[in-house]
Amino acid sequence: MIIQKQYKFYAAHRNEELTDKCRNLHGHRYGLICHFEVERTGALTTLFGDFDAQIEPHLKEHYDHGMLINKSDPLYETLKEHERRTGERFRFKEFDAPTTVENLAFTLFSEIIEMGFRLSHIEVRETDSSVITYTREDWIADNRDRSRLSGEKPSAVRE
Numbered sequence: 789m790i791i792q793k794q795y796k797f798y799a800a801h802r803n804e805e806l807t808d809k810c811r812n813l814h815g816h817r818y819g820l821i822c823h824f825e826v827e828r829t830g831a832l833t834t835l836f837g838d839f840d841a842q843i844e845p846h847l848k849e850h851y852d853h854g855m856l857i858n859k860s861d862p863l864y865e866t867l868k869e870h871e872r873r874t875g876e877r878f879r880f881k882e883f884d885a886p887t888t889v890e891n892l893a894f895t896l897f898s899e900i901i902e903m904g905f906r907l908s909h910i911e912v913r914e915t916d917s918s919v920i921t922y923t924r925e926d927w928i929a930d931n932r933d934r935s936r937l938s939g940e941k942p943s944a945v946r947e
């Protein structure tokens with residue numbers, strides 16, 4: 789059986805590797821739809837609230853009104869320097885690769901299964917017209933070859 793749960797958060801990001809509008813610092817209302825595989829053992833499977841109790845605080849603490857940022861983006865060091873200089877603290881969600889919606893899906897999928905839930909797939913909405921479906925097979929493939937996240941060739945095939 790599949791239970792579908794929907795969440796949202798607001799966050800800033802940019803894609804520093806692109807040369808179009810996406811390079812600009814901008815924000816999104818990200819949507820997340822989780823499709824959980826659950827077992828029926830009685831009248832109920834997993835309580836809806838059991839998902840919310842873990843996922844909502846996680847999104848609030850690490851993502852909401854924060855900034856998704858690639859630690860290799862030069863802007864990251866600039867903002868860290870601002871923090872050091874002023875004592876101000878920003879909510880950064882740090883990535884080891886560009887903050888594309890594909891990489892966000894990998895990160896969210898990893899974090900949610902780490903909580904102990906079984907996911908068949910998730911859908912991540914970045915804009916009104918753009919949503920990706922990210923499956924367990926995608927997650928297995930991304931884990932097998934992490935160079936897919938950064939777009940680097942794996943070391944075995946690098947010239």
Ligand SMILES: Nc1nc2c(c(=O)[nH]1)N=C([C@H](O)[C@H](O)COP(=O)(O)OP(=O)(O)OP(=O)(O)O)CN2
Nearest residue numbers: 802803809810814887888889890914915916917918
């Ligand atoms: N495969 C991907 N393509 C794009 C990504 C991405 O993460 N993966 N990201 C972007 C940009 O971040 C951008 O903010 C979204 O772009 P786009 O859908 O083109 O934005 P619109 O303003 O045109 O959205 P509408 O809802 O259609 O107005 C780009 N591509």
